[in-house]
Amino acid sequence: MKKINILLICLILASCGPKLPEIAPDVVTEPTRHDTDDPAIWINRENPEESIVFGTDKNTDGAIYAFDLDGKIIESKTLRNLKRPNNVDVEYDVKLADGSVTDIMIFTERELEQIRIFSVPELKPLDNGGFKVFQDTRENEMSLPMGISIYRSPKSEKTYAIVGRKNGPKEGYLHQIELVPSENGFAPKVVREFGLFSGKKEIEAIAVDDELGFIYCADEGHGIRKYYAEPDMGNEELALFGGEYFKDDIEGIAISVYPDGKGQIIVSDQQQGTFNFFSREDNSFEYALNLGTTETDGCEVTTVALGDKFPNGLFVSMNDNDEKNFFYHDLSRLKEPVKTEK
Template structure:
């Protein structure tokens, strides 16, 4: 079946109120205290079964929870007493100095207007207590960081943070910050301000395809925006796509990466309670799935085999704030549904 016909069927089903069949999660995590928002997956490359799912608990008395692959809270890795932690991401083999590299976890702490960085898995701070962002525009919530993602350049080896905010200008909504090695910590250096904004709602979800060198961000209620990840490639918007496939808010973004440029961009259709799948290649719409979550903000995916529990990779999605948890799905379940006619 060609893509145009597939899209028409999806639109007809939506207009008739037909619900997609629910794909039940393999694991539901233990509950957080307040309001789950965004997950990240740290793959333990030596012992994949001991990989960690980090998840933000978005509140003034907030936390970064650590969960094992059974969905149980790892209290020794969970960090509390943050002021509204919002989005979280991880990166591997980040250089601290000439002889030291470490995996890192990074997240926005909205009410303190800053970014935090910790080593993984020992959870030691690498940021001298955090570094402020967006301090030049302190009005209309423009100084409050929300979305965050990490880009590690295959070309230079440099590590960058791309961060968005609660509100912002029509141009320059995003900042790209280089994390410079500074001995025992990482020092921030803003290298560009870029990104268009519709002004309709906000831009929160950000994801980076390191291999292909693209940044994707969700302009809620408008569309998915695409930019080059290398700062010297320019600030031109490469694409704006997908808006017609969402009921209202375009939320979490995750990118499944396979060899030869294959994979998908998976995006939460928040009010519809589903996820839309787009081609990693040409960004065309492929299909939608119902994974059982409601009001999903953030999601994340890894294609790495995580032992016997998730041998095909793992997809993690936030469930609504009444449930205060995250859902795990084996990645093999996120396939295009069988259609009645071919």
């Protein structure tokens, strides 16, 4: 019996693959109250060192926390008393009804079955209290929004929310919602229902490449799906890739953007405790890194220099719900693969 157990343990360890050296974070944020999930980075273009990292605290008594670049909570910019906020994203220079522009933050509030929109950095609500989503069905958690990302079309200058849910049909798992400027900020207009689903687990992480016009989403037990971001380009799935490189759940997605279409699709391998890097150009696998986080749900990246603190850009990743925090890494530390150790 002991020999069998030892053999089983060896097989399990072998299946996890070689151990990657840990790249310790440059900054660890102060903890949230409940359960961190997903970050977004708002770049202060007038003073990059005063940029803000927003992060969800996923609970019935939840919040959108605001952190400075030292990882300290900015209480004046933190939104509390939210009903299980899940994923969050930001966009810049979005047009309002009066012709002015504002930066916005958008997030899902799962237990109220809605999405919320606030101006940044003022945090003025622009949604008349929230937009209900997925109200066509009341069963199997299909009405509960989870993942969200923003697409601002270079062609039409329209702004869209791409929203996923806790569970959904095999076709039409995602909704694309135009954020139409209105007297109170924005009004929602569903422009398409699209996206395939394996039915294995769920689709939470969504990321949009505004420049190249692609949407990526993580079908957690299956692979990374890719679609056109422009609604009039059709609902055809352009690629399904990466599944063989993950131990189990395929989670947070971040896109590093460099000139000439270069950059990477960075995806959390949740149970492996690592991140897989894929080419932004052809979506081929490049390498994996261990950044010290465990059970990572969400991540985000910017290639913009954020002053002396993060001169090469910033990568933010959620750390497990025991520590309830986010890790910051200067982006220069993630550019090259490291050698693995047995």
